Amino acid sequence: MSKNSLVSKAFAAAFAVLTISSIAGIVTMVILYKTQISTMNPTPRPTFPSTTTGLPPVMRLPKNLVPERYKVLLWPHFYTRIIEEVNVTSPNQTALFTGNTTVFFHCVQSTSTIYLHSQDLEVFGGSVVNIDKNERIPVIQTVNHKDQTDFLEIQLDNALETGGNYSLYLAFSGELSDNLLGMYSSTYEEDTPGHEDDRDIDRFLVATAMEPTYARRVFPCFDEPDFKAEFEVTIIHRKHTRALANGINTDGSNIIDNEWLSTAFQPTPLMSTYLFAFTVSEFTATPSSGGRVEINTYARPEATQAGHTKYAAEITRKILDFFEARFGIAYPQKKLDQIALPDSQSLGMENLGLITYLEWGLLYEEGVSSLLHKEEIALLIAHELAHQWFGNLVTMKWWNDIWLNEGFATYMSIFAVDAVEPDFQSREVYILDNLHSAFEADALASSCPLSTSQEDVQTNSQITGVFNTITYSKGAAVLVMLADIVDKPVFDKAIRRYLSDWKYKNTDQNILWEYIQKADDENDGSTNVAEVMDTWTKQIGYPLITINTTSGEGFQKHFLFNDSAVSSLSWYVPIKVMKETNQISSIMLKPGDSGNKDAFLSTKGEWILVNVNCTGYYRVNYNPENWERLLTQLQTDPSRIPLMNRGQLVDDAFNLARAKVVDVNLALNLTRFIRDETELVPWESTIRNLEYFVRMFDRSEVYGPMQMYLRNQVEPLYDSFSNYTDNSTVPTGHSSQTNQINAIEVACSNGLPKCIKMAQNKYANLMIINSTNNIHPNLRSVIYCQAVAHGGKEEWEFAWDMFLTSYDVSERGRLLKALSCTKKIWLLSRYLDYTLDPDLIRLMDVSSVIRYVSKNVAGQALAWNFIRAHWEYVSQGNVAGLIEVVTSRFSTQFELGELERFEMDYDLGPAFRTVYQAIEQTRVNIQWISENKDVVLHWFEAETA
Numbered sequence: 017m018s019k020n021s022l023v024s025k026a027f028a029a030a031f032a033v034l035t036i037s038s039i040a041g042i043v044t045m046v047i048l049y050k051t052q053i054s055t056m057n058p059t060p061r062p063t064f065p066s067t068t069t070g071l072p073p074v075m076r077l078p079k080n081l082v083p084e085r086y087k088v089l090l091w092p093h094f095y096t097r098i099i100e101e102v103n104v105t106s107p108n109q110t111a112l113f114t115g116n117t118t119v120f121f122h123c124v125q126s127t128s129t130i131y132l133h134s135q136d137l138e139v140f141g142g143s144v145v146n147i148d149k150n151e152r153i154p155v156i157q158t159v160n161h162k163d164q165t166d167f168l169e170i171q172l173d174n175a176l177e178t179g180g181n182y183s184l185y186l187a188f189s190g191e192l193s194d195n196l197l198g199m200y201s202s203t204y205e206e207d208t209p210g211h212e213d214d215r216d217i218d219r220f221l222v223a224t225a226m227e228p229t230y231a232r233r234v235f236p237c238f239d240e241p242d243f244k245a246e247f248e249v250t251i252i253h254r255k256h257t258r259a260l261a262n263g264i265n266t267d268g269s270n271i272i273d274n275e276w277l278s279t280a281f282q283p284t285p286l287m288s289t290y291l292f293a294f295t296v297s298e299f300t301a302t303p304s305s306g307g308r309v310e311i312n313t314y315a316r317p318e319a320t321q322a323g324h325t326k327y328a329a330e331i332t333r334k335i336l337d338f339f340e341a342r343f344g345i346a347y348p349q350k351k352l353d354q355i356a357l358p359d360s361q362s363l364g365m366e367n368l369g370l371i372t373y374l375e376w377g378l379l380y381e382e383g384v385s386s387l388l389h390k391e392e393i394a395l396l397i398a399h400e401l402a403h404q405w406f407g408n409l410v411t412m413k414w415w416n417d418i419w420l421n422e423g424f425a426t427y428m429s430i431f432a433v434d435a436v437e438p439d440f441q442s443r444e445v446y447i448l449d450n451l452h453s454a455f456e457a458d459a460l461a462s463s464c465p466l467s468t469s470q471e472d473v474q475t476n477s478q479i480t481g482v483f484n485t486i487t488y489s490k491g492a493a494v495l496v497m498l499a500d501i502v503d504k505p506v507f508d509k510a511i512r513r514y515l516s517d518w519k520y521k522n523t524d525q526n527i528l529w530e531y532i533q534k535a536d537d538e539n540d541g542s543t544n545v546a547e548v549m550d551t552w553t554k555q556i557g558y559p560l561i562t563i564n565t566t567s568g569e570g571f572q573k574h575f576l577f578n579d580s581a582v583s584s585l586s587w588y589v590p591i592k593v594m595k596e597t598n599q600i601s602s603i604m605l606k607p608g609d610s611g612n613k614d615a616f617l618s619t620k621g622e623w624i625l626v627n628v629n630c631t632g633y634y635r636v637n638y639n640p641e642n643w644e645r646l647l648t649q650l651q652t653d654p655s656r657i658p659l660m661n662r663g664q665l666v667d668d669a670f671n672l673a674r675a676k677v678v679d680v681n682l683a684l685n686l687t688r689f690i691r692d693e694t695e696l697v698p699w700e701s702t703i704r705n706l707e708y709f710v711r712m713f714d715r716s717e718v719y720g721p722m723q724m725y726l727r728n729q730v731e732p733l734y735d736s737f738s739n740y741t742d743n744s745t746v747p748t749g750h751s752s753q754t755n756q757i758n759a760i761e762v763a764c765s766n767g768l769p770k771c772i773k774m775a776q777n778k779y780a781n782l783m784i785i786n787s788t789n790n791i792h793p794n795l796r797s798v799i800y801c802q803a804v805a806h807g808g809k810e811e812w813e814f815a816w817d818m819f820l821t822s823y824d825v826s827e828r829g830r831l832l833k834a835l836s837c838t839k840k841i842w843l844l845s846r847y848l849d850y851t852l853d854p855d856l857i858r859l860m861d862v863s864s865v866i867r868y869v870s871k872n873v874a875g876q877a878l879a880w881n882f883i884r885a886h887w888e889y890v891s892q893g894n895v896a897g898l899i900e901v902v903t904s905r906f907s908t909q910f911e912l913g914e915l916e917r918f919e920m921d922y923d924l925g926p927a928f929r930t931v932y933q934a935i936e937q938t939r940v941n942i943q944w945i946s947e948n949k950d951v952v953l954h955w956f957e958a959e960t961a
């Protein structure tokens with residue numbers, strides 16, 4: 017699955033308008049939501065089943081029966097179009113599906129009860145045959161457990177024999193889900209040009225989402241990842257529709273009658289149930305040219321026709337070729353389909369041979385989508401393709417090791433994108449998107465380890481809970497570190513053997529360690545892989561390494577934001593040290609080891625830099641003298657410090673200040689060098705870290721000097737791009753393009769006059785010509801927002817008109833945000849009122865609009881009043897995210913009081929946990945301001961005097 021698993025339809029659609037930098041926020045929200053679910057339905061920890069005691073299993077299926085092959089027939093009865101089909105009475109749309117399945121299995125230990133999974137299905141019949149003897153075994157009773165196990169228990173008249181081969185036939189029916197899990201229907205609107213009034217004609221399609229435990233909602237099956245089997249599927253679907261599934265379509269579709277077609281697929285390779293998928297739609301294909309594997313990218317006919325699938329089709333072939341060469345193993349099927357769905361619970365899902373994406377994750381509109389969106393698409397496709405090996409071919413034994421899927425897919429996507437689109441600088445994107453978000457989530461005492469015991473991951477909500485930032489981002493970070501410890505070529509060799517030896521099987525992290533160990537032993541045998549890595553995967557958190565360059569001491573301590581939390585955890589920490597003389601040395605700091613190291617010693621007053629290129633998963637603090645030397649180096653010749661570390665030094669200093677390990681002045685001092693910095697990583701790091709300062713101080717006297725400082729710092733960067741910006745063009749390369757946007761945003765929002773003038777001019781031109789938009793897609797979002805911010809009623813209404821008349825998803829998303837940028841209270845207030853009218857703002861956008869308005873300092877109080885006044889209406893959407901954003905500036909006793917009254921007086925429903933967290937956060941903010949306001953004000957005043 018992709019990192020941003022989404023939890024509701026409205027949420028899924030809202031994703032379309034988010035930019036790269038808000039992805040981390042989404043992930044946090046998803047986690048909050050999931051924690052919420054698991055804490056609201058506390059479940060006792062189940063114990064392990066035993067197959068030998070004869071007692072019924074508790075949560076996991078017994079291992080006495082091993083499924084080998086399924087024949088599955090599925091028949092969704094819904095209509096893809098209901099308007100034109102019948103002229104007198106429209107048929108009613110139906111959610112019904114029916115089907116049947118025969119599973120062939122082997123008995124390894126005699127039993128008279130068959131356990132498999134089935135949830136929310138009506139199951140009929142049930143007939144068991146001993147294939148070896150061609151003999152029927154009577155079924156006494158079939159019981160579907162209506163508890164957390166979802167067991168379908170089939171009691172037999174006589175016991176199945178050890179070593180025997182059997183088949184089980186079941187027929188069933190169910191309903192399409194309305195929460196995008198299992199088999200669900202999705203709706204989209206077909207544009208019919210020339211019919212202004214009814215341009216929205218509803219079309220329906222059926223899609224599936226099985227990971228982790230939803231296959232059991234579609235057909236009865238042994239729904240655990242290590243019960244791999246072949247799936248031979250037949251889909252019955254309406255004429256004019258096309259069915260896709262994991263396997264290869266055998267010979268087109270057969271006509272059943274004048275309403276129905278039947279499409280049969282060849283058996284899949286061995287795979288887990290969670291990778292099962294099929295779709296029924298009127299979508300059309302874009303083939304990728306060349307190659308052994310036939311690749312097709314499916315989308316709405318309009319999107320295909322407009323060429324929005326072209327980029328995906330092109331890059332998928334290149335990435336697949338890259339992985340085949342890299343892993344030395346061919347992709348296991350002759351076909352690969354991918355499909356862009358209007359609704360999906362995750363941005364991407366790697367189903368074997370049929371990868372599903374949310375439209376936003378696959379469709380790229382040349383000239384309309386920003387180039388940054390293109391990069392997101394490339395990274396996502398690379399992630400899902402990497403899963404065809406990591407996850408699909410070699411699968412974890414159980415969900416507790418899901419990081420073997422997600423960590424590897426995230427890690428491998430970096431190299432694939434780097435190979436096929438070097439301009440995207442995916443290694444830098446990795447630092448900003450993964451390393452920093454893992455650091456953030458993993459500095460809480462409530463974090464979870466990468467790999468837990470199987471016992472801790474048993475119930476469905478515990479299983480859903482393992483898909484979090486830690487699994488994806490820490491997973492990738494730990495692999496980056498491991499590859500660096502043993503050396504990349506050694507790591508790559510081990511991975512190729514691991515994939516080859518374990519294909520079509522299931523593994524756990526110990527097996528991975530064995531392969532790395534073997535390759536390391538063949539090289540220099542310097543590392544005890546399991547001993548080192550278990551400290552990173554089996555424990556929560558990460559260390560802060562404190563270096564004293566005067567004494568040469570270096571020691572580790574668990575890094576936590578909460579300075580009162582106590583922890584005695586320690587790690588094997590690979591430390592790569594760089595001295596001012598460019599000398600590099602590597603050390604392994606062991607648990608309990610606080611020995612003095614020559615490498616940490618500064619003899620001639622030179623600086624020392626630890627964690628070169630940020631391959632290690634830890635933060636670093638130095639004695640004040642070394643910080644001072646590093647600061648001086650940054651201000652005199654920053655290029656002496658590797659790029660990644662320039663960003664990391666800023667991020668470390670701000671986070672150490674947050675944990676009260678260093679003074680806030682040190683962190684602020686580290687923003688000085690940014691004036692001469694042109695690279696993205698340090699800038700992005702600074703901007704993200706200063707966001708909190710902006711939120712805390714943009715309503716106080718600190719803000720004036722702070723804006724003046726930032727204006728000053730950003731001006732050279734702004735100027736360095738002005739040739740591009742003024743001509744509405746963009747530089748090449750991801751980093752420069754992102755930094756160009758940063759430069760405009762920081763410059764304009766802190767009042768740099770030439771920036772404001774530029775935005776206003778471009779927007780004024782657009783208002784005059786109106787028809788052709790000459791603003792580069794990358795720059796539109798920031799230009800619209802800044803022009804509306806520094807304009808009045810006329811600018812706002814022009815944006816509103818564009819919003820109402822645009823059919824384009826990217827453009828509508830930008831405008832929705834830009835409309836919230838005005839400083840005029842009455843415009844903001846009216847905009848909020850529009851959200852109450854679904855004809856003006858669709859329900860799925862309501863929560864985005866309120867969040868955008870509340871991010872604007874002029875709209876914050878309005879938004880807070882608005883959600884209280886219209887709680888019943890707005891709480892239909894994603895309230896958790898809404899509350900988090902609307903209260904994120906709260907930092908006074910008065911606001912704390914209001915929030916506490918809100919908690920008491922309102923029916924908060926599922927938002928209660930977020931409100932509780934907002935109260936906690938407000939207290940933290942009040943405390944932080946009281947400790948830091950004077951210091952920060954003084955620092956900015958001194959800096960701008």
Ligand SMILES: *[C@@H]1O[C@H](CO)[C@@H](O)[C@H](O)[C@H]1NC(C)=O
Pocket residue numbers: 101102103104
């Ligand atoms: C629709 O109406 C036409 C003409 O009245 C008729 O020939 C046709 O059979 C009708 N179609 C359906 C599906 O009822």
Ligand SMILES: *[C@@H]1O[C@H](CO)[C@@H](O)[C@H](O)[C@H]1NC(C)=O
Pocket residue numbers: 105106107108
């Ligand atoms: C649709 O549903 C309505 C009410 O449930 C029923 O009266 C009508 O006959 C149904 N139409 C068809 C075509 O099934």
Ligand SMILES: *[C@@H]1O[C@H](CO)[C@@H](O)[C@H](O)[C@H]1NC(C)=O
Pocket residue numbers: 089115116185
């Ligand atoms: C499964 O259902 C289909 C469609 O109803 C039917 O044609 C087929 O015979 C069924 N399979 C078995 C084994 O009964």
Ligand SMILES: *[C@@H]1O[C@H](CO)[C@@H](O)[C@H](O)[C@H]1NC(C)=O
Pocket residue numbers: 600628629658
């Ligand atoms: C750090 O990264 C840079 C740029 O990728 C590379 O040239 C350099 O060799 C790396 N340094 C070390 C010590 O790995």
Ligand SMILES: *[C@@H]1O[C@H](CO)[C@@H](O)[C@H](O)[C@H]1NC(C)=O
Pocket residue numbers: 564565566567638639640
């Ligand atoms: C570093 O070590 C020196 C020499 O032992 C000591 O005087 C100094 O206090 C230490 N500095 C820090 C910040 O611990």
Ligand SMILES: [Zn+2]
Pocket residue numbers: 017018019366399403421422425
């Ligand atoms: Zn994934």
